[in-house]
Amino acid sequence: MIGCFLMVLLAAKAAIAVEVGEMARVADGWTASVVAEVDQSYAGWDVEIGDADNDGQNEILTTGCPDSRLYLFKRQGDQWETRLIAENLAQRSPGMGLAVKVADLNNDGKNEVVVGTGQESAETAFFYVIETDGRSVTRQVVSRPECNKSGSTHNLAIHDLDGDGLQEVVSAYCGGGEVIRYDLDADLEVIQASTSHRTGSGLARRASRFSSSMRRASWSRPHGSRSRATTAAAVSTRRSPSATSITTAKTR
Ligand SMILES: [Ca+2]
Numbered sequence: 645m646i647g648c649f650l651m652v653l654l655a656a657k658a659a660i661a662v663e664v665g666e667m668a669r670v671a672d673g674w675t676a677s678v679v680a681e682v683d684q685s686y687a688g689w690d691v692e693i694g695d696a697d698n699d700g701q702n703e704i705l706t707t708g709c710p711d712s713r714l715y716l717f718k719r720q721g722d723q724w725e726t727r728l729i730a731e732n733l734a735q736r737s738p739g740m741g742l743a744v745k746v747a748d749l750n751n752d753g754k755n756e757v758v759v760g761t762g763q764e765s766a767e768t769a770f771f772y773v774i775e776t777d778g779r780s781v782t783r784q785v786v787s788r789p790e791c792n793k794s795g796s797t798h799n800l801a802i803h804d805l806d807g808d809g810l811q812e813v814v815s816a817y818c819g820g821g822e823v824i825r826y827d828l829d830a831d832l833e834v835i836q837a838s839t840s841h842r843t844g845s846g847l848a849r850r851a852s853r854f855s856s857s858m859r860r861a862s863w864s865r866p867h868g869s870r871s872r873a874t875t876a877a878a879v880s881t882r883r884s885p886s887a888t889s890i891t892t893a894k895t896r
Pocket residue numbers: 694695696697698699700701702703
């Protein structure tokens with residue numbers, strides 16, 4: 645059942661006037677601000693703070709379910725503005741947007757948003773790299789690597805592991821217990837997915853060797869006049885059990 649989710653921001657000695665009603669009790673020395681109320685049962689599977697739209701100010705981003713949405717909450721004067729950046733990221737309903745991070749993956753001075761999904765059915769999770777102007781997705785690339793057998797993205801970590809100036813994303817999954825490394829090129833058009841570890845959930849297995857494959861990912865612009873009318877054009881390879889499959893995002 646879809647309920648409403650109330651996001652409350654707490655801050656020590658903040659100057660923001662608060663009205664939290666009966667939703668929260670604020671300890672002495674703390675104040676609270678209601679950021680948003682959305683019609684999703686889970687609006688905050690993950691919460692990130694970062695400059696997602698590259699305007700020099702940080703925003704709050706959340707993921708949730710059942711519509712696998714990515715929300716951005718932007719401070720405008722003394723108000724918070726709720727912006728639905730993307731939905732149906734799991735490409736199935738119900739579905740979950742799970743982990744979300746903001747980082748400059750290709751070191752070009754502009755941040756990207758990285759999102760991992762959770763699938764309610766027996767499917768593997770999607771991995772997104774999104775560019776946004778703070779109102780919608782302006783460009784995105786999606787990977788659903790065949791080396792992943794799991795449906796739930798547990799978390800994402802971002803770091804330049806090999807010192808080449810490009811940041812890699814490491815994601816851990818629930819189900820098959822995969823830990824997958826995603827390498828992107830400088831133009832953020834190619835994703836290389838590598839399984840670094842697979843343990844299974846509660847069942848220890850021998851760790852797999854690093855293996856990789858590369859496919860070219862297609863960018864799409866789901867919103868705006870420059871959008872191309874692409875619809876889930878799946879590209880996959882059977883050459884290797886660890887091969888990466890990449891789909892273009894569905895254009896709305
Ligand atoms: Ca910003």
